[in-house]
Amino acid sequence: MTAVRNVHERVIDAPAAAVGALLDRLSAADDPIFPTPAWPRMCLDGPLAVSADGGHGRIRYHVTAYEPGRRVRFDTPPGGGLDGYHELTVAPLGAERCCVRHVLECETRGFFRLQWACVIRHIHDTMIEEIFDNIERAAAHGVARPMRWSPWVRLLHRLGWARPQAVASPAAAQLIRTSLDRTDYEDAYRMELLPGLPRDPAAWTGILRDAFPVLAQAGGELLLDVNTAGLTARASILIDERYVTLSTAVKVDGLRARLYWGVVKRVHPFMARSMFRRTHRTLALAAPSAGERSRAAALRASATGSPNAG
Structure with missing residues (x-):
C-alpha cells in the first residue's frame, strides 16, 4: 500500500466570491470550470451537495463536504484501489485576489500503484491545471500560461478516448x-x-x-x-x-x-x-473550453441586459 499526496494551487486575480460562484456550478449543465469536452464531464446524481454520488469517466466518488463558494470534498469508494479523497478550496488573498487549491490524498493498492504512477497521475495533473485555466478564463478574463499537454498525455488521451x-x-x-x-x-x-x-x-x-x-x-x-x-x-x-x-x-x-x-x-x-x-x-x-464558454455566455448576457450577466 502506497500513500499519495498531490497538491496543486494557483493565485487567481479575481475576488474569492467570483471564483467561489464558479465552484458552486461544478457538475451543472453550464459547469464553467471542469475541462470538458476534452475530458469526460463530471456527473453527479443530483445538485452539488453532501451525499451526491457520481464521477467522471471511470473515476467514482461522492460528496462528503461542501461549503458553498469555499470548499468541496469528494471521497472515493473504499476498495477501488485508490482509497482517499480530493478537495477543491477557494481562499481570499485580499479584495481582488484568491488562491485556488486542489489536494488529493489516497492510498494505492496492488496494480493501482503502477497505474497511478504511469497513467492516472499524468492525466490528473493535466486536468487540475486545466480546471485552474478555466477559472482564470471565466473569472480573470484570460490565462497567461495555459496548460500544455505532454506527448505522454496526448498518447494516453488518444488511447483512452471513448468508443462508439x-x-x-x-x-x-x-x-x-x-x-x-x-x-x-x-x-x-x-x-x-x-x-x-x-x-x-x-x-x-x-x-x-x-x-x-x-x-x-x-x-x-x-x-x-x-x-x-x-x-x-x-x-x-x-x-x-x-x-x-x-x-x-x-x-x-x-x-x-x-x-x-x-x-x-x-x-x-x-x-x-x-x-x-x-x-x-x-x-x-477543437471546441472552446468550459471557461471560454462561460465567459462568452456572460458577455452575451451582459449585452442583452440579463440580470444573470457575469
Missing part, C-alpha cells in the same frame, strides 16, 4: 427510416454529446471523410446520400440532448452491388466506429 456504442437505430431518426423502400443492412452507433460539442449535425459530416450530398435535414437529423459501387445507401447523423448517433441503411440491387457489399460489410462496422470516434475526439479537442 452499437445501438438500434433511434426512433427519432425518421429521415433515414423513410429514405429507402427496403433495407438489406442497418446499423447505428452513438457517442455521448459532451458539453461544448457542436449541436448542429452538419458539423459532424467529417465522420464520413468524403463530401457526400445532403438529402435532407430536420429535427436534429441530417441525411446523406452515400451511394457507391451500385449500392443504394444512406447515412444519418442525429443529435439529441444526450447523444450523437450515426446510422447507416443499405439497399443492395444487382450482382455487382452484392459482390461489393459482400466484401465491404465485413469491414464497415470497424470503419464506421473508427471514423466516428476520430471525429468525436477531433471536435472535442
